[in-house]
Amino acid sequence: MEATRRLGIYRRLMGAQVRSHSSYRASFGLDLMANALIPLLDVAAVLAMFRVTKTLGGFTALEVVVMFGFSATAFTLADLAVGNIERIRIYVRQGTLDAILIRPLSVLGQLVTLDFTIRRVGRLVVALAVLGFAVSKANIVWTPGRMIMLIAGPLSGAVFFSAIFVGTATVAFWWIDSGEFANGFTYGGRDFTSYPITVYSGLFRRVFAYSLGFAFVGYYPSLALLGRADPLGLPAWVSWSSPLVALATAVVASVVWRFGVRHYRSTGS
Amino acid sequence: MVALAVAGFRRYATYRQATAASTFTNSVFGYLRCYVLLAAAAGSGLSVTAGYTPQQLATYCWASQGLIGMVMLWGWTDLGDRIRSGDIVADLLRPVHPVASYLAIDLGRAGHASLTRFVVPMVVGAISFDLYTPQRLATYPLFVLSALLGVVVCFGCRYLVNAAGFWLLDVRGVNLVWLFASSLLAGLAFPLHFLQEWPWLVIGLWVLTPFPSILQAPLDVLVERGSVAQLLGVVAGQAAWAGVMLTICWYVQRRAERKLVIQGG
Numbered sequence: 001m002e003a004t005r006r007l008g009i010y011r012r013l014m015g016a017q018v019r020s021h022s023s024y025r026a027s028f029g030l031d032l033m034a035n036a037l038i039p040l041l042d043v044a045a046v047l048a049m050f051r052v053t054k055t056l057g058g059f060t061a062l063e064v065v066v067m068f069g070f071s072a073t074a075f076t077l078a079d080l081a082v083g084n085i086e087r088i089r090i091y092v093r094q095g096t097l098d099a100i101l102i103r104p105l106s107v108l109g110q111l112v113t114l115d116f117t118i119r120r121v122g123r124l125v126v127a128l129a130v131l132g133f134a135v136s137k138a139n140i141v142w143t144p145g146r147m148i149m150l151i152a153g154p155l156s157g158a159v160f161f162s163a164i165f166v167g168t169a170t171v172a173f174w175w176i177d178s179g180e181f182a183n184g185f186t187y188g189g190r191d192f193t194s195y196p197i198t199v200y201s202g203l204f205r206r207v208f209a210y211s212l213g214f215a216f217v218g219y220y221p222s223l224a225l226l227g228r229a230d231p232l233g234l235p236a237w238v239s240w241s242s243p244l245v246a247l248a249t250a251v252v253a254s255v256v257w258r259f260g261v262r263h264y265r266s267t268g269s
Numbered sequence: 270m271v272a273l274a275v276a277g278f279r280r281y282a283t284y285r286q287a288t289a290a291s292t293f294t295n296s297v298f299g300y301l302r303c304y305v306l307l308a309a310a311a312g313s314g315l316s317v318t319a320g321y322t323p324q325q326l327a328t329y330c331w332a333s334q335g336l337i338g339m340v341m342l343w344g345w346t347d348l349g350d351r352i353r354s355g356d357i358v359a360d361l362l363r364p365v366h367p368v369a370s371y372l373a374i375d376l377g378r379a380g381h382a383s384l385t386r387f388v389v390p391m392v393v394g395a396i397s398f399d400l401y402t403p404q405r406l407a408t409y410p411l412f413v414l415s416a417l418l419g420v421v422v423c424f425g426c427r428y429l430v431n432a433a434g435f436w437l438l439d440v441r442g443v444n445l446v447w448l449f450a451s452s453l454l455a456g457l458a459f460p461l462h463f464l465q466e467w468p469w470l471v472i473g474l475w476v477l478t479p480f481p482s483i484l485q486a487p488l489d490v491l492v493e494r495g496s497v498a499q500l501l502g503v504v505a506g507q508a509a510w511a512g513v514m515l516t517i518c519w520y521v522q523r524r525a526e527r528k529l530v531i532q533g534g
Contacts, residue, residue, distance in 0.1 A: 021439075024437065024438050024439035026437055026442075028439070028442065029442070030442030030443065031441050031442035031445060032442075033442075034442055034445035034446050037449065038445075038449060041449045041453050044453065045453060045459060048459040048463050048464065049305065049306075049309040051464055051465075051466060052313050052318050052319050053308075053309045053310075053311075053312030053313040053318075054312065055312045056305070056312055057308050057312075175286065176286070177284070177287050177290070178286070178287075178290050179284075179290035179291055180291045180293075180294045181293055183294050184293055184296075184297035184298070188294065188297045188298060188301060191298070192301055195308075198308075199304050199307075200300075200301075200304045202397075204300045204301075204304070
């Protein structure tokens with residue numbers, strides 16, 4: 001009873017957002033179109049590399065587009081669900097977070113519904129289309145495991161990116177003027193996962209791919225689907241472990257978030 | 270005018286934490302794109318890819334991350350915010366033309382960014398990668414001029430995107446179009462010469478759009494892609510685009526003032 005009442009409130013908050021955004025028609029139309037274009041432009045940037053080379057990090061264009069499809073679908077899903085959390089730094093700086101904290105609803109729930117943008121649905125549709133196209137062309141030998149991975153991969157990636165969004169947004173509680181800091185991990189993570197991790201090297205690869213877990217969004221699910229062994233030499237079961245990595249990251253992010261909310265001190269302005 | 274530029278410099282000098290956060294993010298993207306470009310160069314099996322050696326590509330990439338902050342590719346909403354709130358009226362009463370005053374402030378801002386947001390990624394890149402050092406002494410002053418023109422062209426584009434607010438009350442859509450045109454067509458996501466198999470596309474972008482004049486031009490000057498004469502031609506093209514953009518801004522501003530309806534109050 002209580003839960004459905006709350007869901008109703010969130011639905012009304014989101015509905016108000018949708019109505020207010022669509023009231024400026026010309027801008028809304030342009031916005032919808034631009035949003036649908038974004039994944040296409042992103043994939044164009046990836047394909048531009050293949051104008052000068054046949055393989056990137058040992059993978060063909062089609063294989064890299066499979067990785068891109070996983071990454072883009074996961075990212076757009078997460079961005080649609082909790083992407084608004086990045087606005088928390090504005091709320092913290094202006095002190096408007098205080099108003100959110102005293103309302104009898106979850107802080108996270110309010111933040112993600114307060115500026116919900118239906119326009120991002122366009123991105124998701126196009127990202128799914130890119131993934132579907134690449135997978136259908138990649139000569140995949142379908143097994144039940146791979147079919148499950150095709151669904152579980154993007155969902156795990158979405159949970160993972162949501163955790164990254166929430167985890168990095170928490171920084172705003174301590175670092176008032178953190179500006180674009182979180183973007184390095186959210187948008188940086190999206191770009192990182194669009195390419196095979198074999199192109200990176202050194203400390204950068206170790207930190208982003210394994211310590212933070214970005215290798216498990218696009219790269220490893222694609223290896224599982226394509227039936228390719230990891231050129232970096234990790235055993236085959238690693239390619240199937242994306243859901244576990246996503247779960248672990250979500251747990252860490254929720255702990256960090258709770259800790260952050262408890263330690264919030266208003267800027268008092 | 271000089272006072273406005275100094276004010277712009279000092280305003281951005283106070284945003285120390287935001288500057289640090291931005292240079293961090295620029296550096297993350299520097300690593301990312303640098304590795305991808307070097308992998309493309311390695312995959313091509315050639316010592317020169319689309320006219321760039323691997324060293325030149327690395328410099329191209331890190332300098333592009335530094336220039337993002339200097340030309341301020343994204344995140345400029347000063348004019349748009351003032352249009353929305355109605356504060357723009359105060360700007361119209363001032364003795365300096367709005368385009369000129371915003372440009373002066375922006376040049377001051379760019380001056381600050383050239384000392385902070387440009388330098389940090391270059392240093393990080395130089396520590397981690399083998400960068401290309403310009404061979405010709407003339408490259409240094411030419412790069413300064415080219416980067417300056419890049420700032421002016423980018424300012425013109427941003428001004429127009431913001432000025433759309435005079436007609437549209439919600440400019441998010443226009444902003445988004447600019448965001449993606451600027452990152453894909455300016456030479457940030459990849460050097461435009463990677464598309465050299467389609468020469469008419471590349472030439473068309475250079476001649477018909479202002480975007481390559483923002484980043485691709487100063488970057489080519491810095492890594493000395495081409496002879497001195499060719500690069501002088503590139504900078505002359507930038508100067509032409511800077512003139513065109515400022516003229517359009519002037520005209521748009523005049524049209525806007527004629528139909529201005531004050532919001533807010």
